[in-house]
Amino acid sequence: MARISGVDLPKKKRIEYGLTYIFGIGLHTSRLILNATGISYDKRVYELSEDEVAAIRNEIQDKYSVEGDLRKSVAMDIKALMDLGSYRGLRHRRGLPVRGQKTKTNARTRKGKKKTVGGKAK
Structure with a gap:
């Protein structure tokens, strides 16, 4: 192997x-x-x-x-965006889509399970 x-x-x-x-x-x-x-x-x-x-x-x-070096550099790049307070960094920090996708109906992967507001929860 x-x-x-x-x-x-x-x-x-x-x-x-x-x-x-x-x-x-x-x-x-x-x-x-x-x-x-x-x-x-x-x-x-x-x-x-x-x-x-x-x-x-x-x-x-x-x-x-x-592998490890690349993963570390990608994580550092994202952390730099967040520390700068750029729009992309804020989206990373809030756990929302970063690249301009709509969030009204989709984006469940980034946003997580639905949080029902008002009405009855299923």
Whole structure:
């Protein structure tokens, strides 16, 4: 089993899709990494040799910010917006949609379970 950046990649998937299980690597980035290391997209994760896994691991370490470091930087960016008091920061702080979506009828994912006001609660 290949373990890269603290993530166990699924054995039976093709490597181009297996790499996308790492936070910060999508399909495009995965293909760029494989091109740089000279590994075929069609190989399965369990077919990789130790040298190929090491090559992928080195490529990711040298050129990309992934997993913990990326999560930390995203959290710091959001915290900076909140500290500035910008509109986006206020929306983050209140737990509302940040990117201009309407909130009258939708946005249940961000707002949470309905809070019934007046009338009978179901």
